[in-house]
Amino acid sequence: MSLRDRKKERTRQLLSDTAIAMFLAEGFDQVAVADIAAAAEVSKPTLFRYFPAKEDLVLHRIADHQGEHARVVAARDPRETPLRALHRHFREGLEARDPVTGLCDLPAVLAFHRLVFGTPSLAARVVEYGTTDAALLADALGGPAPRLVAAQVIAVVQVLALDNASALSAGRTADEVFPEAAEAADNAFDLLSHGAAGRGY
Known part of the structure; x- marks a missing residue:
């Protein structure tokens, strides 16, 4: 993987890990996408470039299956x-x-x-x-x-x-x-x- 690809994968993983931690702590429906973006220190549009839907933040972990x-x-x-x-x-x-x-x-x-x-x-x-x-x-x-x-x-x-x-x-x-x-x-x-x-x- 190129350096750019590695950075993108780290960002993707950070967003998913941050979201799942928040969902586990507060509940899926209680956490807004904007809150996840803020916690991960990215913009909301950036988050949606990696994960088109809120559910994708979670199911990213099983996508490889x-x-x-x-x-x-x-x-x-x-x-x-x-x-x-x-x-x-x-x-x-x-x-x-x-x-x-x-x-x-x-x-x-x-x-x-x-x-x-x-x-x-x-x-x-x-x-x-x-x-x-x-x-x-x-x-x-x-x-x-x-x-x-x-x-x-x-x-x-x-x-x-x-x-x-x-x-x-x-x-x-x-x-x-x-x-x-x-x-x-x-x-x-x-x-x-x-x-x-x-x-x-």
């Missing part, structure tokens, strides 16, 4: 089916306590999840992310009915992550929840692979 499922499918070994690759990737995320799986009990991550899913406009944007992810995954899958398969995969991953996050918010640790989270992931991808009828539904 956009299209992740499509990338997993594209990068897999040709001998591995797309669903097996996605299953493996999610299980690896659980083992690594990746926040995107919902199974990360670091206090800062738990607070971030509460902020996102406790704020309607942020939660709605996460749903939009899922819609975009499904479209990207469908393109990567190809074959018959890719949009239907992609929509099911994204829905399953979101439900698994939300269930994990709910278990942690109830006071349990990630290590305590891991065995059932892994089993739930295995069952979910088995349903995707073999259909609900085979499981008695």
Whole structure:
């Protein structure tokens, strides 16, 4: 990266970090964009050049996961089916306590999840992310009915992550929840692979 690009990235990170700290302290709807700009010592127009919407200040932290499922499918070994690759990737995320799986009990991550899913406009944007992810995954899958398969995969991953996050918010640790989270992931991808009828539904 050039010096200019590094400076821009530092400014972007400063704005996001400042905003999230203020949102956690006071609540998303209680903090004005002008207050964030003032705290970060930039103008409001400058802030909007980096983040077009207030919600982007928060979701900047998960933006790098956009299209992740499509990338997993594209990068897999040709001998591995797309669903097996996605299953493996999610299980690896659980083992690594990746926040995107919902199974990360670091206090800062738990607070971030509460902020996102406790704020309607942020939660709605996460749903939009899922819609975009499904479209990207469908393109990567190809074959018959890719949009239907992609929509099911994204829905399953979101439900698994939300269930994990709910278990942690109830006071349990990630290590305590891991065995059932892994089993739930295995069952979910088995349903995707073999259909609900085979499981008695």
